[in-house]
Amino acid sequence: MxxxxxxxxxxxxxxxxxxxxxxxxxxxxxxxxxxxxxxxxxxxYADIELQAGTLSKLFAHPSLPTRAHLFKHSLKILTVELRGFMDWNRVCIQDLDDGNIQPYIDSWTSSINNNLSKLAAYIHEGKVLRTLRFTAWSEFTPIFPTLPRRDYLYFDTIFNFLSLDSLTVLELDTCGSHFIHYGVSQSQSGRQRHICQHIAALLPQLHCLRLRLREICPLALQPQGEDTPYLKSVIVNLSLSNEPSDITSASYSRRCGSSERPGFLQLRSDMEDQATRLAGHMSYPVIVRVLFHPHNGCSSLGWKQQYLDVLTGKRAMLEPSIPWDEDGETEPEDSGEESDTYGTSPGSDS
CATH class of the missing domain: 1.20.1280 (Monooxygenase)
Structure with missing residues (x-):
């Protein structure tokens, strides 16, 4: 047969x-x-992987209405991986320089965020998406190395995905971009548009949560209510390192809304404390850990990652490029107090 x-x-x-x-x-x-x-x-169509290029082609394709129907009713796992603007060959062809390239890149930024928002709207109608893996790496500009690091991800773009009632797995890694509060003043953005509270609102429905954000605070791990009946895996990475580009410096996540640079040690301690409290609300925790890179953890292969295993109270070390949920080599207890300079490193975020 x-x-x-x-x-x-x-x-x-x-x-x-x-x-x-x-x-x-x-x-x-x-x-x-x-x-x-x-x-x-x-x-x-149940498991789709998208990059910036494929996303643009998707929304320019004449078969979009048919595909939109499939997104609504079939898409259960969505993986999005962005690396910022990458069409540098076209920039060279048009002979653009540092002075007039910005409008060109801004147009790309607007387009990619609009397409992502449209995709989120289709998914909202279907209510079948279970797993979202969203990664935004730092934009790498080999032709214009003098250009500063650029943010390209709108807050509203991420919010549109975080408001999905059907999500059970959220892996959000936006180490390469702060969220742009489009149309909102800087003074309003911190008070009214706080991503961590929207992540926390998902905790009662999630089974798995993995986070790495340029700005984060303990509120992301504070459930709105007492119960997180399904949550089994929580991993927060505070290290903005090991990006797949020529960016070799490493920095740490900052506390949300902070205009000054408070010590990283305090943020790390607060995140570990809140992760411990969250574990107490989890019915069947399997893995709960907070990762960071030690100040002397750089090697020829990249940055090592240290983590606190909340469930055992032990610290361990992961070699570069090892997945965040792998078991590392257990580290001996620190013999002395760490100073606040531990929270800074070359290339620390501004």
Whole structure:
């Protein structure tokens, strides 16, 4: 018996075992025949990976209405990975210089955020998205190395995704960009548009939370209410290091709304304390940890990561590029008090 002779329920189960990656590796695998496609395209659209380029093509494609329907009703896992503006070849062709490149890049920024907001609107209508993995790396400008580091992610873009009632897994890593409070004054943005409170609002429905933000505070781990019945995994990384680019300096997350640079040690201590309190509200915690990089943790392979395992109270070290949830080598207890200079390093964020 061939696969096509199987009942639809069995064929669906077989293709679910293969997963969306099977079709991403070769898009032609979707088009075996009409009946096959009728089942396979739902598997393909259940788990989507998008970068800036593919996102732009998606919203420029004439088949968008059909795909929008699939996003509404099939998309369960969404992975978004941004690296800022990358079309530097076109900049060279147009012979733009430091002085007139900004409007060109600003146009890209507006476009990518608008497309993400449209995508979030489609997903809201379907209410089936369960897992969101969103990463925004620092923008790397090899042609214009004198340009300062640039933020490119709108607050509203992220908020549109964080207001999804269906989310059970949130992995939010925006180490490469502060949130731009578009249309809001700087004095208003800190008081009225605080991302951590929106993350905290999701805690009662989440199973897994992973965070790395340029600005963060303990409120992100403070559930609104006492119960987090499903939450099993919480990882917060305070180290803005190990980006996949030529950026070799490392800094730490800052406390939300801080115009001055308070000591990193205090922020780290507060985050660890709140993670400990949160663990006490978790029915079946599996992993709860807070990561950072030690000031002397740089090697030829990148920055090592140290973490507090909240459930055991022990500290351990991860080698560069090791996943945040892997077990590290347990470190001996510090013999002396750390000074506040531990919270600064070359390239610290401004």
């Amino acid at each position: 061939s696969l096509l002779d199987l009942p639809s329920e069995i064929l669906l189960w077989v293709l679910e075992c293969l997963g969306a990656s099977f079709f991403r590796d070769d898009i032609g695998r979707l088009t075996v025949c009409k009946r096959w496609y009728g089942v396979a395209h739902h598997i393909f």
